Amino acid sequence: MKIKMKRIEKTAKEERTDISALRNPEIRENIKERINERLNTVQIEGEYSEENINKNWEKIKADLIEPSRKYLRKPKETKKDWMTDEILNLMNKRRAYKDKNKSLYQQTQNEIRRQIRIAKENWLKEK
Template sequence: MICKRYRNALLLAKTYPSADCYSDHVPVVGKFKLKLKKNSKPSANMKFDLAILKSNLTIREKYQISVQNKFEALGDAEEVEQQWENFKSAIMEAATEVIQKVKRKAKQKWMTEEILNMMEERRCAKGNKEKYEQIHKKVQKKCNVKRELDQREM
């Protein structure tokens, strides 16, 4: 009646054969003791498009100048940990100013930039249920249309 995974979590099980539920089934009620794992949000590491530094000379020069200016403004710290934090923050600040973030790649070939932007908008609207559902419907419709068009082309 219950899968092996949750057998040790079952504390109590009762049947109610006299329940009037217009069926020949007998309702079963159980008490479970479950330990839920805490959901931890993964840290969002910023990924930068470093290929631009190799290909675009002007962006590379801007980045070099920005990093140089950040290092000059830092000064010298005596502790190694403090030096590392200063070094890391200078490089990250320069990268956020000059280099673009890596754009998300579409997992399906029929996904367009418009759909990805709508998905990002939907993700941002998770706090507002009505807005989320409205955007979700739009995303689903757009995905279905694009998927069908792609399948017809094949």
């Protein structure tokens, strides 16, 4: 008899925003104004049942998040110092081949490894 362990499903990652842009007073004021405008238009519905409270919370949450999505962008993905644009382009190319063409995928993978080795060696020499 073979028994397999249950797979744990991954939860979706929380979407983050780059809040360093809030150091800029113009952006901070724009976001502040948009949030205030949106929150002033929120109408809280009567009865305090759990369902209404959840609906009201979702409205308020959306009003807080939407302006930040508009004015603040996602943080840039951190990459190693030795990663070059050429390597990143090859990685995007490889992603396109993944399910379509195994041989091109493998060739691209080998090329990426070669480029990474070269770039890493050069970076270490410069350091």
